[in-house]
Structures are given as structure tokens and as C-alpha cells.
Amino acid sequence: MYKTITHVAAYGALIILPTFVLAHEETEHGKTAESPRCEAMSAMDHSKMKKGDPVMQAMMKKCMKTHANQPKKEMEASHQQSANHKKEDSHNH
Amino acid sequence: MKRVLFAVIFSFGFGGVGYVVLGLYPIGADVPHTTLTYGLLEFVRERSISRASQDIEVPNLESPDWLLRGGADYNDMCASCHLKPGKVESDLSVGLYPKPPNLSVIHTGHTYDAPSVEGQARRQFWIIKHGVKASGMPAWGPTHSDERIWAMVAFLQRLPELDSEQYQILTARGEGQHEHH
Numbered sequence: 021m022y023k024t025i026t027h028v029a030a031y032g033a034l035i036i037l038p039t040f041v042l043a044h045e046e047t048e049h050g051k052t053a054e055s056p057r058c059e060a061m062s063a064m065d066h067s068k069m070k071k072g073d074p075v076m077q078a079m080m081k082k083c084m085k086t087h088a089n090q091p092k093k094e095m096e097a098s099h100q101q102s103a104n105h106k107k108e109d110s111h112n113h
Numbered sequence: 114m115k116r117v118l119f120a121v122i123f124s125f126g127f128g129g130v131g132y133v134v135l136g137l138y139p140i141g142a143d144v145p146h147t148t149l150t151y152g153l154l155e156f157v158r159e160r161s162i163s164r165a166s167q168d169i170e171v172p173n174l175e176s177p178d179w180l181l182r183g184g185a186d187y188n189d190m191c192a193s194c195h196l197k198p199g200k201v202e203s204d205l206s207v208g209l210y211p212k213p214p215n216l217s218v219i220h221t222g223h224t225y226d227a228p229s230v231e232g233q234a235r236r237q238f239w240i241i242k243h244g245v246k247a248s249g250m251p252a253w254g255p256t257h258s259d260e261r262i263w264a265m266v267a268f269l270q271r272l273p274e275l276d277s278e279q280y281q282i283l284t285a286r287g288e289g290q291h292e293h294h
Contacts, residue, residue: 046185046286053286060278075271078177078184079282 058083142210151211158245163228166239171231174267180283183268186261188284191216194249197284199277209249217280219273230270237266 061083069076132138146154188197194205194213206213214220228236241262244252253262268283275283 046182055287056282056285057278058282061282064278074175074177074180075275075279075283078180079279081177082181082282082285082288085288 056082162236162239166235169235169238171234172263174270179264179267180271183264184283185286186265187268198275198280211248216269217272234266237269238262241265
């Protein structure tokens, strides 16, 4: 009996502990991620920024990724919307 | 003379032990250490970190990818205690003792010799990886790779120059920022 309880506790710990480790994974943080407010970049004083500066490069990289992903997202959203409309229409007929 | 000296040492030792055993030392985080205790602990900490981190090799930290990776981690794991541009305090930064340093501003008043940029990077890497006993600073080494910790160090190097808008862009995890290099 004692052996069974020990085994159950050990297996339980093996299942639960990795979930704590996962909380430190970058992919886990990403699920609740906020988006960069890239529109603020246009208001920044570009004369003070150096092109080769890693901070500047990092911001450009981040915002380019965001812009690149936006049309895809918009398209997906519009596809979803039209699909929903079609479903509604077929239900109505 | 010898007897007097012995009596003084004995009473100090006995008094010290009694002070600890009777639980008279105020251990609450809302009562600061005496200047002597604080100074001694700070000296021990700085000497220990300096010795332990002296042989760490610093990689090239001037990489935009590292800034993005380290920035996102800093925002999730460190900013609640060590603050961010535009924020001067948080519940944790006020309640913790010793008070966590505000890493979003440049520290000019170093108690001990200010290390070089490389020395500073070595020190930060060691502290993030190993933590500091009884200070609230955890060791991130057991759960984070060295590369990920260096990325945080890279971000820390540039943090004091960032304004709140730059900080937001660099630290936001949104939009496909999970491409590892």
C-alpha cells in the first residue's frame, strides 16, 4: 500500500513539475503577449538615431515583422468573416 | 589588563549570542539593517560577486536579436522589481529589502569601485544566473540557458538609455518573435 502511494506521488510529481518549467519557456509567455506599438516610431526624433545602433535595428526588425504579419492577419480575418457570412446565408435559406 | 580584555571579549560574545538566541534581532523587511550590518553585507556581496565573476568571458552583446530576446525576458521576469522607463516604484520595489536597484536609470553613486562596461556585464550575468542569497534575487540559471541570460545582459546594457516607447517596442513579445537564432 505504502509503495503504491509512493509511486502515485512520484508519477504525479513527474507530471506536474514539467508544467512549472514550461512557464519559463518563451513560447509560453507568447500566448499572452502584447503587440509592439510601432506607430510610436514615426513620432520619434530620427535625427538622433544612428542607423547602425543595435537598439534602432532591433526596433526596425520588430516593427517590420509586425507590419509583415499584419496584412496576413487582416486577410485571415476577412476570410473568416466571409466564411461566417456564407454559413449564416446557408442557414437562412 | 589581560583580565579586563578577556571580560570585555566575553561579555560582547555572550551578549551577541544572547541577542540572536533570544530572537531580539528585527528580521522583518520593513526594519532596515544597522549601517554596520548593511555595510558589512554589501561588502561581502560585492567581494563575492567580483571574485566569482572575474573569469567569465563576455560575448559580443551588440546584437539586435539579443536585445529583442533579452528585452522580452526582462519585461516578464525583472521589471516588476527592477522597474522600467517611466516607472519609479512598484509594490515589490517598495516592499523588498534590500531595495532592488532601479535598472532603468544610470547609477552614478557606486559604493565600491564602478566596474568597466565588461566588468559590469560579467557581474550582471553572474547575478542573474546565480541570484543573491536573502535578497529576493532568484537564480535564473537552473531554468534559463546561458545564451538567454546573456541576452538579458545585452538588454540591461542599453536599458538606461531607452524611453518608455522604445522600451515597449523592444520588450513586446507579440507578432512572431519566437524565431530563435
